[in-house]
Amino acid sequence: MLFATSLLISFALQTYAHYxxxxxxxxxxxxxxxxxxxxxxxxDNKDSFIKEIKKKLPDVPLNSLLIEVNSGYCKYGSSGIESLNKFVIVTLNYPSNCIYMPKSEVFIQISSVKNKLKYKCNSNYFNSYISANQCMKDIKVFDKFKSxxxxxxxxxxxxxVWHSIWKKCYYKCFTGSNFKELIGRLLIELNRYRExxxxxxxxxxxxxxxxxxxxxxxMAKNGKEFYIKYKKIPMLGVFNVIYKPFGSIQMNKWYTQFLSLKQSNHVLNKVEKKNLNGLFSRHTTKVGFGVVMKENHLYIACMYK
Known part of the structure; x- marks a missing residue:
């Protein structure tokens, strides 16, 4: 019975709103x-607990909640199952039996940040369940891209160089913790090329x-006009807009463009050429990456000095 219930929940995770x-x-x-x-x-009872949860998390559907059991004892199974996480289904008409789910399963989590409840998805914090749920949807969709x-x-x-740095790091990997992994690996890749x-x-x-x-x-706010305008303006930086799952190839694109400057048929204008040259200049010692996500694209900028 327990196994069958776990299977049903696993199926629900794949087909409905994220838990x-x-x-x-x-x-x-x-x-x-x-x-x-x-x-x-x-x-001291499930009813009072659920009522309080509904007050604190009004935008979360009740059937999208799972109680993560950090301690205590469950009616079924052992609390020492290391490869599984324990949950209790949050519904008034369902018995409070523990459900065991693989630790590899990804959920939205609730966290307290400066005494405020935040929704955590992929180590990113959101003010609303809707935003966190969208984060989960994006992971389900874009982490499948392996090309x-x-x-x-x-x-x-x-x-x-790219393969040594980005192997097996796809969308979920490089978008976690506010793009910390993406920025870190872009820096490593840049320095490998500079070397x-x-x-x-x-x-x-x-x-x-x-x-x-x-x-x-x-750039994300103003769109295409902003992008075209700054392609013609000298600046100590480079930037691009790229489809979400392909953010990991951006540094390789800049490197490839830099190599193409030696050829007479490169497509960059004089300003773009100068801006890109600065990224691979011996005078450049510091960089900073900014990444913003909007809809299905990443807006990536790299400023240097």
């Missing part, structure tokens, strides 16, 4: 009574990060 897990100290006593401890408050390598430039060394030109490595600058983020934000 939000609520961390709770859940205890079932020998007499059948149960308690729920959430945010230092103990509720990035086919879109790389023709340079053999560039392909080797091949016998240039010193560059380091991240917080000031340049702020500038790059503001630029990427404006």
């Amino acid at each position: 939000l897990t609520v961390p709770v100290d859940y205890t079932v006593y020998k007499n059948g009574s149960e308690t729920f401890k959430f945010q230092n408050t103990v509720y 990035q390598e086919k879109l790389l430039g023709n340079d053999f060394f560039g392909k080797i 091949s030109f016998q240039l010193k490595p560059v380091v991240l600058s917080y000031t340049l990060y702020v500038s790059a983020f503001k630029f990427a934000k404006k």
